[in-house]
Amino acid sequence: MVISMTGFGRSKVVSGPYSVNVEIKTVNHRFSEFSIRMPRQLLKIEEKIKKKLNQHIRRGRVEVFVTLEGEGTVTRKVHVDWKLIDEYYQFLLDAKKKYNLEGNVSLAELLGLDELVHIEESEMGNEELETIVLTGIEEAVILLKQMRLAEGEELKKDITANLYQLETSLLDLRKYAPFVVQVYKERLTKRMQEFLNGQYDESRILTEVAIFADKADINEEMTRLCSHIQQFLQTLEDNEPIGRKLDFLVQEMNREVNTIGSKANDSNIAKKVVEMKSLLEKLKEQIQNIE
Structure with missing residues (x-):
């Protein structure tokens, strides 16, 4: 499940002489970090507040603001x-x-x-006031999570679209890759004919082509890249925080694309590599905001 790390929730709970206002906002962060600002008499329930927040938020920087109003405070x-x-x-x-x-x-x-x-x-600090504050925290964090889920769905659409474009580029590479060796052989044969006035050693050309084919073979990289794309799509459906795993997969996909670009000595493949790296850069930016 794709959940954004950006969100906002607000609540107000009034009971008897007490009025509690709660605001919670979250932004991107590599880990889970909490910053809670509230009156001194509530400091003793800070751990209870964090525990309640942890039930809904697994990753991101969380800022909580609690204010009290009323004569009873x-x-x-x-x-x-x-x-x-x-x-x-x-x-x-x-x-x-x-x-x-x-x-x-x-x-x-x-x-x-x-x-x-x-x-x-x-x-004043008492159990009634603490209960009201925790109720306000619960209401605010639920609203915040709804916002994070809604934004996560939009992120998922964009990410999926970019993945399918990446998969299409990979399919184009699979179709074109076998012709690279043939083009190299034809180019090498033509040069040998021009240099040796039509007399050349066919076995020498075959040897050079075999060496080139081994160096330029990108089947292994394409297979791994295809596997990473499928893992990425499957991870988007997991019911747990997926941001770090997706970040790792993007790094691995980028590694495979770089290897393809360095091994395949061909201008058409080089163009595809540039397109794929651009898509991976977009994916990297998008997943920075995923829990």
Whole structure:
């Protein structure tokens, strides 16, 4: 099954005082990598989030953004440092007495000092909130997977079309390859006749042609290339991550095509090799986005 590594999913779950927003996006990556950004009180369920994501995503860079809204997510309370207030108040009384100062110490003066009185905020974390977050993750990742599957189907169509073009070029090579040796023999015979005024050793020509035929034989490479194409088509139907296997097959096909180009000393085959390498380059680019 062809699944793209590019996708996006978003969800919003509201329950009681809580509102959870989740966004997940994935891009190409050689391995599986997660980046999760969320409030601190949710850090303890990070592994649970990764486990849930792993049920749907096997490869790619995954970026997750979780935000919380609602009064139930944060509690506030007044923190008073009574000991410090006592010391500060006593200091003011002593200073007033020592230096004969006038005036009274007001409550407003004490409240205005952050060291004495300040508001503390604490983020709430409980099982209900964790359940809502995991529900949001599940909904978002399902939407993301649907998008990855839809894009994967489009990739499969393009890849299959390029494979069939590659197979057609290979069939053309199979039909033409046997004539390469015959063309070489005719060319060699003509040159020998011109050089030796029509007198030449037929056995010597046959020997040279046999040597050329052995060096220019591309049947083995064509057979392996045909096998790789069939494996590629079969792999597209596998129900598991196939990106790395397809990448390996493209490398092997490229190796066979390069060998064909280097062994076959013929301009027509050279043109076919260029066409096939162009198709393989397209395949290589396409499979970079497959899980």
